Amino acid sequence: MENVHAHPRVHSSTWVGDLMDAVSPELEVRDSEIARLKDLLRVENKRADDAIRRETVAEEHAEELTAKVVERDGLLERAGELYLMFKRLREEEADRADRYRLAWLSARRRAADESNFGLEALELKNAEIRRLKAQLDALRKSTDGAPRLECMGTEEDGSTVWRLANGSDVALPTIRRGLEY
Numbered sequence: 001m002e003n004v005h006a007h008p009r010v011h012s013s014t015w016v017g018d019l020m021d022a023v024s025p026e027l028e029v030r031d032s033e034i035a036r037l038k039d040l041l042r043v044e045n046k047r048a049d050d051a052i053r054r055e056t057v058a059e060e061h062a063e064e065l066t067a068k069v070v071e072r073d074g075l076l077e078r079a080g081e082l083y084l085m086f087k088r089l090r091e092e093e094a095d096r097a098d099r100y101r102l103a104w105l106s107a108r109r110r111a112a113d114e115s116n117f118g119l120e121a122l123e124l125k126n127a128e129i130r131r132l133k134a135q136l137d138a139l140r141k142s143t144d145g146a147p148r149l150e151c152m153g154t155e156e157d158g159s160t161v162w163r164l165a166n167g168s169d170v171a172l173p174t175i176r177r178g179l180e181y
Contacts, residue, residue, distance in 0.1 A: 148164065150162070150165045
């Protein structure tokens with residue numbers, strides 16, 4: 001490096017020249033130290049700038065990650081809501097299917113019961129018809145003959161009311177609207 005403080009005029013034999021010659025090596029050391037410190041300062045400034053850039057990039061990346069985490073949390077919350085909604089819909093559909101199945105079974109059971117009760121009712125009617133036929137046959141074959149009926153009068157609609165006469169052994173209900181067996 002060139003000595004900036006050295007003057008060509010001053011290198012004479014004068015005391016100033018001697019002083020400059022004595023101070024010149026110190027100035028050269030100082031100038032080289034200043035240059036070294038400037039280089040060091042430039043390197044440190046570059047390192048500081050790089051650190052600031054890295055910190056800025058890291059902050060931007062952290063903000064991006066935070067935004068992504070917030071977005072992910074929102075998506076997770078929405079996914080949880082959708083899961084609960086679909087779970088509720090699935091349960092409602094299962095309940096609907098159960099209700100349909102139970103209604104179908106109930107209808108089949110009612111139809112079977114009606115069929116069974118219908119058969120039982122027919123059997124009861126048939127038994128009553130057989131009993132009444134037997135009673136009618138017994139009455140027709142009795143030695144007393146036909147029961148004596150007496151007219152009790154007419155009703156408002158004009159139909160005749162009959163009943164068994166006193167002294168008749170056969171207990172028949174009062175017959176309305178003529179003799180019907």
